[in-house]
Amino acid sequence: MGIEEEFVPVILFQLGPLQVTSTVVNTWIIMAVVSAALIVLGKRLRVKPARWQNALEWVVEAIDGLIQDMIPEHPRLFLPVVGTLMVFITAANLGGLIPGLKSPTSDINTPLALALVVFFSVHYYGIHEKGLLGHLKHYVEPIFILLPIELASELARTFSLTFRLFGNILGEEIVIAVLFLILPYFVPVPMMLFSIFTSVIQAYVFGLLTVVYISGAVRAHE
C-alpha cells in the first residue's frame, strides 16, 4: 500500500559520511522559512506596534508568562530555549499540511532529538544553578531508596515527550492519508482542520512540560 514509507525515511543524498534523509531536508526548509520570515519582520519593529507585531508580542508574552509562573527567579534565562522549541514544533507540525512537505516531527528521530535537547538542558540548567553536587543531591533528597525510581522517571520523561509528539503527528498524518483514499480533496478537510488545532496544542504541551521539568531541577524544594 506504500504506507511503509511513512515510517522509513527516504535517503536523498550523501554528504560525506552522513546520509541526508527527506526528514532532514524538510527540517531545513522549515528552519529556513521560519528564520527568514522572523528576521525580515524583526527589522521592521516599531515602538508603536502594527497588528502583526502586536500578535507576535502577545505570543512572546504568553510564553514569558508561562515561564514566570513556574520559575519566578530568572525567567528570561529560559525564554530562548522554550520559545524556540515551541515555535519550531508548531511550524514543523503545521508544515505537514502544505502539499509537498511532510512534517519532520512525524519521523521519530526529530521528536527524539527535541526530547534529548530538553533532557540535557534540564541537567545543564540544574548544574548551572546548584552546582554538580547540589543537582545530584536532589535525586536522593526525600529518601535514598527512591533513587532508582527517580532515574527511571528521568528516562520515562524523555520517552513520553518523544512518543507524545511523534504519536500525535504521525497518527494525524495516517488518518489523513487513509481518508484521502476514500474521497480525495473533500473527506480529509475536517481532519486537516482538526490537525491544525492538535498541532498547536502538542507544541504548547511540549513547551509546558519543558518548563515544568526545568523548574523541577532549578527551583529549591519547598
Added chain:
Amino acid sequence: MGDLLASELFIILTVLISGAGIVVGVIVPAIGQMLVASRAMNAIARQPEASDAVNRALILSLAMLESLAIYILAVILILLFANPLREFIVNVGG
C-alpha cells in the same frame, strides 16, 4: 484450523488484537480524563478565583493522560503497518 498458514494466522491475530487493543486503549484514558475534568469543573464552580490555577493544572493533567492513549495508538499503528516481525514470520512459517 490446522491448515492455516502461519502468515495467515499472524495477520488474523494482528487485526483482532489491534481492534480490541485500540478500543480498550481509548476507553481507559478517557475515563481518567473524565475524572480529572469533572473534578476541575467542581473546583472552578466552588471557587471561581482559583480558576487560573485549576485551569493550568487541568491542561497539564489532560496532556499527560492524552499521551497514554497516543502510546497505544502508536503501538497499534506499528503492529499493523510496519511490523518488523512480519518478514520473519513469512520467511520461517510459510
